[in-house]
Amino acid sequence: MMVSLRLLSSGLIVLMFTNPDSETIRQLLAQIHTVAVVGLSPNETRPSFRVAQGLQSLGLRIIPVRPMTGPVLGETAYDDLESLPEVPDIVDVFRAAEHVPAIVESCIRLGVKCLWLQQGIVHEAAALRAQQAGITVVMDRCLWRDANALLP
Numbered sequence: 001m002m003v004s005l006r007l008l009s010s011g012l013i014v015l016m017f018t019n020p021d022s023e024t025i026r027q028l029l030a031q032i033h034t035v036a037v038v039g040l041s042p043n044e045t046r047p048s049f050r051v052a053q054g055l056q057s058l059g060l061r062i063i064p065v066r067p068m069t070g071p072v073l074g075e076t077a078y079d080d081l082e083s084l085p086e087v088p089d090i091v092d093v094f095r096a097a098e099h100v101p102a103i104v105e106s107c108i109r110l111g112v113k114c115l116w117l118q119q120g121i122v123h124e125a126a127a128l129r130a131q132q133a134g135i136t137v138v139m140d141r142c143l144w145r146d147a148n149a150l151l152p
Helices: 022-031 047-057 097-110 124-132 143-150
Strands: 003-007 013-017 034-038 061-065 090-093 114-117 136-139
Touching: 013 124, 022 136, 022 143, 034 047, 047 061, 047 090, 047 143, 090 097, 097 114, 097 124, 114 124, 124 136
Parallel strands: 034 061, 034 090, 090 114, 114 136
Antiparallel strands: 003 013
16 A cells, blocks of 8 residues: 655644555556546547547547446446446546545445546545555546556
């Protein structure tokens, strides 16, 4: 588990989330084939669409997760993680931070091994909960950018 301890001026010690190092992220990215993109927009101008499209161009299979949406990028969209026909290698989240705890609980129930919270999405308590359940968590980073930078 990637955590650090922080001593507050009050004398309390708190757990702080820490992302895996670049080599660990590179190894993780080299092993994934399916990416469930939670909050994938069918709107081509949205970051979630562009990132998912970029991941597809790298040969990854995208599984859109967004209620009441038709196919996105040629793939069937599902209402929630529990509706997926398979457990993805990684869950990539494009939802506001307040939705992350429920997504983490779904990942735990489904046995997801890796959770990625896109750049700008931070929820330390949920990330720590996921880590404690054995899920590798990357937070506040762009999956596509890291894949481009770290993979051959």
